[in-house]
Amino acid sequence: MNLNGVLGGLLRSFVPRCFVFVSLVGVASATSAQSKEVALSGFAYSGDATSVAQRFPYTKKYEAQLKAIGESPAKRIHQAVKLAPAQYLQVVPQIAELKGADQALAVALVVNAETVSVEQFGDLRKLLVLVKGQVLFFDFKAMNVARAYPISFASIDTFPYDPSEEEVLARLTQVYEGAGGKPGLFARFANALAKATVPDTAAQQLQVTKVSIKPEALEFIPAAVKSAPGSVETWAADMLAEALSTRAGVPIIPFSKGYAIGNVMSMSVADGDVFNLKLPKPDHEISLELNGFKKIKFGEAAAGVSYIYGAYAKLTIEEPLMSRKPFDTALKNGEVKLVPATQVYVDDFPAFYDSLNLMFVKLAQALDGQGNAWIKSAAAAPDIERQIEQTKELIKKCK
Secondary structure, three states, rough: OOOOOOOOOOOOOOOOOOOOEEEEOOOOOOOOOEEEEEEEEEEEOOHHHHHHHHHHHHHHHHHHHHOOOOHHHHHHHHHHHOOOOOEEEEOOOHHHHHOOOOEEEEEEEEEEEEEEEEEEOOEEEEEEEEEEEEEEEEEEOOOEEEEEEEEEEEEEEEEOOOOOOHHHHHHHHHHHHHHHOOOOHHHHHHHHHHHOOEEEEOOEEEEEEEEEEOHHHOOOOOOOOOOOOHHHHHHHHHHHHHHHHHHHOOOOOOOHHOEEEOOEEEEEEOOEEEEEEOOOOOEEEEEEEEEEEEEEEEEEEOOOOOOEEEEEEEEEEEEEOEEEEEEEEEEEEEEEEEEEEOOOOOOHHHHHHHHHHHHHHHHHHHHOOOOOOHHHEEEEEOOHHHHHHHHHHHHHHOO
């Protein structure tokens, strides 16, 4: 089975230092002449150029398979964009076509992390294949990141044996190309680009800037997530950012502690040129405190036992220049999972992940105007509806 976003944070921690770009064949978008022009720069690997093959081994194998049949990730992006053309931007094929413009805006699918893990539960093997990335807009002239929309896709399968390299690569292919009616990374990139806007006047910026994980939460998080300093904080920040960006439609600056050094992201293009992209200073800073997880028995029947898996966090949005906190509350969310009576081994973390991720998703849906029923019961702040309205106005300024 393929589950979008499940275990979205099981990635190896690293600090990306550059983007290695694969050039894209000519693409043109049928948008109006009045639309802002954006060059489609193609496919990119984040991180040190010399270690791409080590950090993205299966993506490189997938790329080689495509090359053998005259295809490439760039061409697949081309095809996806043709199926979902940009509504508010005019996409041009080359940066050179923006010569003379005040702003040389480009967009690329930047892959941040590839994770492949196999866990054994009794006689079964659980295979996770996850790729995380960004729909990254950047200005080639000003050398800064303009805006970013985080995206990810995960595939989870079980086998009665250790999966082969071919089976792993097949799941990696599904991550990029989609499976089970769910869009893969190429389509997610195109869908984000189709709805994206770049305002003529500078929009305000939103960023997750601080993440803290209490021991009561850390003990339930697998070792793969917390294997290196800062990895678990990046995992949580990415999960929150993707939920807000995808559901509330707001661009979010990449988490600087996970993807930049000194608030600067370096970029190495395929022709060897190296650029330093500055991350803009956020107008609104998000702080996340993950306080714990709880598993509570909910019911029992002949079919099995059901449990409530709870996640507890505190979320604050602060405007530093105004010394103002439009959003500041503790949050909780519980999701029920049935464990069949025939199931001998229970892996609790996917259920805890679902509870935390759905907390962020439901919050984003409330901020998108989809109702306050959940947030009124989940938030500790008595004035939560006022906070939601304040945050809605804040988000409008960031779009």
